[in-house]
Ligand SMILES: C[C@@H](O)[C@H](N)C(=O)O
């Protein structure tokens with residue numbers, strides 16, 4: 187398991203944007219990302235979970251700090267077209283990623299990351315994964331601690 | 347934009363599992379994925395969005411069909427330890443991914459995908475992204491249509 191992870195990446199330069207209570211019907215996320223694409227805004231993580239019974243769900247994404255104001259402005263203007271309840275944002279987040287190969291075959295990679303962060307009381311705000319990466323959003327003040335404990339947990343610093 | 351996408355992948359062999367109202371405190375997701383890791387269950391997408399004010403949030407992940415029963419059984423047994431409200435699952439989903447390079451710099455990739463699916467009335471159940479990929483969960487009956495419209499939308503079939 188440990189040899190699957192090649193590195194831990196941290197990025198404090200991203201801001202988190204969340205639109206709450208977006209209609210869970212075709213076209214909603216298209217209406218959110220079309221103005222952002224037209225303005226050539228860099229979008230990194232996009233997270234949407236399955237909606238509950240109310241027919242709506244939240245959508246979160248991250249942008250570089252430099253693009254935040256523009257993104258918020260565009261989405262405020264698009265509120266009627268998109269249909270959301272609140273537009274929230276938070277600049278005090280960090281994206282922490284465990285990067286490796288063959289992640290898909292192993293819940294252990296994710297479990298190691300979540301366990302190591304939990305042991306130090308670091309709260310996970312959001313999660314997204316791909317075959318090569320598990321990424322979480324945490325509070326930016328915990329970045330250094332998170333990177334350190336994950337290096338140890340995955341045996342990247344020789345102490346694992 | 348179109349040259350950034352190299353392919354469209356579809357996987358109907360995954361089942362979606364959602365735990366609702368998980369406590370948004372350190373340790374919750376560690377308690378969910380530890381038993382799955384111990385049982386060597388393959389977990390693919392993991393999606394958790396930012397919790398709303400109630401201090402809880404839903405967690406969704408996908409597993410191969412073959413692992414579903416085992417995963418549900420483990421999580422039912424862990425309900426007290428994890429602390430969740432309902433354990434939901436759905437086998438009639440498909441994961442559709444637009445794969446390419448340099449995604450991070452471009453909301454356009456996501457916007458193209460969401461727009462193409464919306465135009466055909468395909469509802470997006472969940473979203474997760476990485477630098478090389480945008481993945482969505484849709485109803486499995488729409489798989490072939492989704493793959494076809496996305497090939498066209500990204501110019502992969504020469505018609506784009
Ligand atoms: C919530 C959002 O993803 C919606 N289901 C859509 O397809 O646009």
Ligand SMILES: C[C@@H](O)[C@H](N)C(=O)O
Pocket residue numbers: 304308309310311312368369370371372373374375376394403
């Ligand atoms: C919801 C879950 O991610 C929780 N915040 C945790 O850190 O485990």
